[in-house]
Amino acid sequence: MAKELKLMKGNEAIARAMIASGTDGYFGYPITPQSEVMETLMAEKPWETTGMVVLQAESELASINMVYGGAATGKKVATSSSSPGISLMQEGLTYLAGAEIPCVIMNAMRGGPGLGTIQPAQSDYFQSVKGGGHGDYQLYTIAPSSVQEMYDFVFDAWDIAFKYRNPVLILTDGAIGQCMEKCYTRDYIPRWTEEERRQHAPWGTWGKPATRSHNIITSLELESSRQEVFNQKLQAKYREMEEKEVRFEALNCEDADYIFVAYGTSARICMKSMELARAKGLKVGLLRLITLYPFPKKQIAELAKKVKGMLCVEMSAGQMIEDVKLAANCSIPIEHYGRFGGIIPSPEEVLEAMEKEIIK
Amino acid sequence: MANLDIVKPENLVYTKTKVLTDNVMHYCPGCGHGTAHRIIAEVIDEMGIQDKTIGVSPVGCSVLAYNYFDVDFQEAAHGRAPAVATAIKRLNPDCFVFTYQGDGDLAAIGTAETLHAANRGENITMVFINNGIYGMTGGQMAPTTLVGMKSATTPYGRRVDLNGYPLRITELLATLPGTYYVTRQSVHTPGNVRKAKAAIRKAFENQKLNKGLSFVEICSSCNSGWKMTPVQANKWMEENMFPNYPLGDIKVDGKLCENITAERLVLDHPLTVVNK
Ligand SMILES: Cc1ncc(C[n+]2csc(CCOP(=O)(O)OP(=O)(O)O)c2C)c(N)n1
Ligand code: SF4
Numbered sequence: 253m254a255k256e257l258k259l260m261k262g263n264e265a266i267a268r269a270m271i272a273s274g275t276d277g278y279f280g281y282p283i284t285p286q287s288e289v290m291e292t293l294m295a296e297k298p299w300e301t302t303g304m305v306v307l308q309a310e311s312e313l314a315s316i317n318m319v320y321g322g323a324a325t326g327k328k329v330a331t332s333s334s335s336p337g338i339s340l341m342q343e344g345l346t347y348l349a350g351a352e353i354p355c356v357i358m359n360a361m362r363g364g365p366g367l368g369t370i371q372p373a374q375s376d377y378f379q380s381v382k383g384g385g386h387g388d389y390q391l392y393t394i395a396p397s398s399v400q401e402m403y404d405f406v407f408d409a410w411d412i413a414f415k416y417r418n419p420v421l422i423l424t425d426g427a428i429g430q431c432m433e434k435c436y437t438r439d440y441i442p443r444w445t446e447e448e449r450r451q452h453a454p455w456g457t458w459g460k461p462a463t464r465s466h467n468i469i470t471s472l473e474l475e476s477s478r479q480e481v482f483n484q485k486l487q488a489k490y491r492e493m494e495e496k497e498v499r500f501e502a503l504n505c506e507d508a509d510y511i512f513v514a515y516g517t518s519a520r521i522c523m524k525s526m527e528l529a530r531a532k533g534l535k536v537g538l539l540r541l542i543t544l545y546p547f548p549k550k551q552i553a554e555l556a557k558k559v560k561g562m563l564c565v566e567m568s569a570g571q572m573i574e575d576v577k578l579a580a581n582c583s584i585p586i587e588h589y590g591r592f593g594g595i596i597p598s599p600e601e602v603l604e605a606m607e608k609e610i611i612k
Numbered sequence: 613m614a615n616l617d618i619v620k621p622e623n624l625v626y627t628k629t630k631v632l633t634d635n636v637m638h639y640c641p642g643c644g645h646g647t648a649h650r651i652i653a654e655v656i657d658e659m660g661i662q663d664k665t666i667g668v669s670p671v672g673c674s675v676l677a678y679n680y681f682d683v684d685f686q687e688a689a690h691g692r693a694p695a696v697a698t699a700i701k702r703l704n705p706d707c708f709v710f711t712y713q714g715d716g717d718l719a720a721i722g723t724a725e726t727l728h729a730a731n732r733g734e735n736i737t738m739v740f741i742n743n744g745i746y747g748m749t750g751g752q753m754a755p756t757t758l759v760g761m762k763s764a765t766t767p768y769g770r771r772v773d774l775n776g777y778p779l780r781i782t783e784l785l786a787t788l789p790g791t792y793y794v795t796r797q798s799v800h801t802p803g804n805v806r807k808a809k810a811a812i813r814k815a816f817e818n819q820k821l822n823k824g825l826s827f828v829e830i831c832s833s834c835n836s837g838w839k840m841t842p843v844q845a846n847k848w849m850e851e852n853m854f855p856n857y858p859l860g861d862i863k864v865d866g867k868l869c870e871n872i873t874a875e876r877l878v879l880d881h882p883l884t885v886v887n888k
């Protein structure tokens with residue numbers, strides 16, 4: 253597939269972007285609202301065109317460990333799931349982070365806790381950016397808010413994953429996964445040749461030639477002093493990401509008295525709420541977070557010096573707001589507005605919350 | 613001193629394979645893991661596939677196997693090696709991929725991964741070290757612990773009414789069409805080491821045929837966990853483990869062996885054993 257303008261679902265965009273970005277393998281397990289990712293891949297049969305391997309695993313435990321095995325050989329390997337499945341993957345994710353294996357995981361969040369609902373939610377924020385698994389680790393977490401970004405962020409995710417040898421989480425929700433929008437596709441990037449794989453992943457387990465010592469993929473270090481040094485190295489890598497890889501979009505923030513802070517579907521709703529506010533003469537802006545980890549701390553701190561208040565909008569009981577408050581040092585009024593259990597708030601109710609809670 | 617005179621190339625009858633590193637193994641003296649490592653490494657060496665072999669060893673006493681095998685190696689989470697190996701092989705079909713797993717790993721926490729890798733007929737080799745116990749964590753009950761056998765979590769012996777039956781996962785896997793070679797071996801005598809090595813060789817050679825999973829169980833002693841001397845442990849294994857886990861091929865070239873009757877597969881009256 254070359255450059256085209258197509259109408260597609262967010263989940264389909266993820267699948268098509270995987271093929272187009274030279275992904276070597278996808279391993280998944282069905283779960284609503286993202287099963288179209290694997291369904292699209294199976295229908296497209298990329299193993300006949302690009303040579304990409306696609307396999308339905310017996311569980312998310314298996315699929316994330318297949319990602320571990322395949323990606324540790326230096327290939328581009330991805331998976332996708334939704335909240336309950338991502339919970340099951342947490343062990344695998346901390347192993348991937350601990351062994352520094354680049355890979356891409358997509359979570360189309362649905363409402364919880366437990367089996368919850370199949371409707372969209374944003375209640376896995378803590379799990380995503382605070383380390384849902386054990387140990388001090390971070391996933392580079394990027395939140396698309398359109399089908400186009402679902403597509404584009406797969407390409408970006410590979411760059412980041414290999415640049416930092418770190419798993420990348422594309423954190424979206426059922427609404428973006430399911431909604432159909434126009435999307436510009438890109439020219440195919442061919443899968444890496446054997447030589448390119450070895451260049452990009454000299455650490456990979458692709459078979460030890462006589463010219464190098466054996467490559468070992470592990471997250472085990474029984475000597476505590478060495479484990480501490482390793483942890484320091486990981487932390488240095490995370491600090492570098494925080495320095496260089498923060499992404500956000502500031503809309504109408506220059507003259508704003510009040511701003512919404514939101515990501516993904518909530519950010520889309522806030523755009524409309526912002527328009528409604530401006531039509532009423534209220535100087536409202538929107539800080540749309542694109543990376544959730546690294547978190548745009550500096551930008552929020554700067555904005556907190558200029559605006560009178562912030563409303564954090566999230567389809568959760570209030571998770572992201574904790575990081576916003578920390579970044580702003582609670583120097584101005586910051587409140588949360590959210591619906592949950594699969595309910596998407598309307599732009600009107602979001603604006604009403606802004607007027608009631610912040611503008612007053 | 614005088615012995616040095618005989619150290620000449622023409623007198624050399626055995627050398628350590630170059631596929632094993634010189635790192636000092638952490639295994640207890642008398643443990644079967646070390647011997648099992650050696651024969652796998654020798655097979656890799658003899659087949660000339662060191663540059664194409666990728667090993668996977670999950671949590672268990674053999675979690676540090678990567679320090680001993682001089683091939684590219686991945687450590688895996690507890691139980692997940694078959695899933696890890698599945699993807700390695702599918703993405704690198706020209707490589708020889710093997711897992712090396714304990715009984716707790718393969719037949720308890722990783723049962724689903726084991727069964728499904730076998731059922732998909734993944735073209736990999738799985739080496740299964742059955743010592744009837746959780747060696748690494750200090751000798752707790754494993755799915756393979758024998759009825760009556762004492763362990764840290766069955767201090768009065770395994771009871772069927774409480775703990776269920778010992779799981780003979782090897783026989784179970786042999787019934788799946790996805791397995792091409794299934795065998796049970798041991799490494800406690802020189803003769804058994806030779807047989808086990810031949811089995812490992814076959815299990816690796818089979819990867820060239822692409823006909824399904826090759827599974828080699830090695831019934832192995834854990835003298836520390838069993839609280840016996842190495843010699844006692846070997847004797848105890850012969851007397852108690854082997855009747856419950858009979859040695860020999862179960863399935864060869866995709867067909868159940870002639871002596872593997874339905875009764876032999878099921879063995880529904882596990883023998884009760886006694887240990888200290
Ligand atoms: C998720 C998880 N649960 C538990 C453990 C603790 N653990 C480490 S090894 C082991 C048992 C290993 O026994 P086995 O697979 O039989 O190997 P052996 O040590 O006997 O060779 C357990 C329970 C772990 N590392 N990870
Ligand atoms: S505890 Fe048992 S299995 Fe582990 S090294 Fe010692 S003897 Fe071997």
Ligand SMILES: [Mg+2]
Nearest residue numbers: 714715745747
């Ligand atoms: Mg064991």
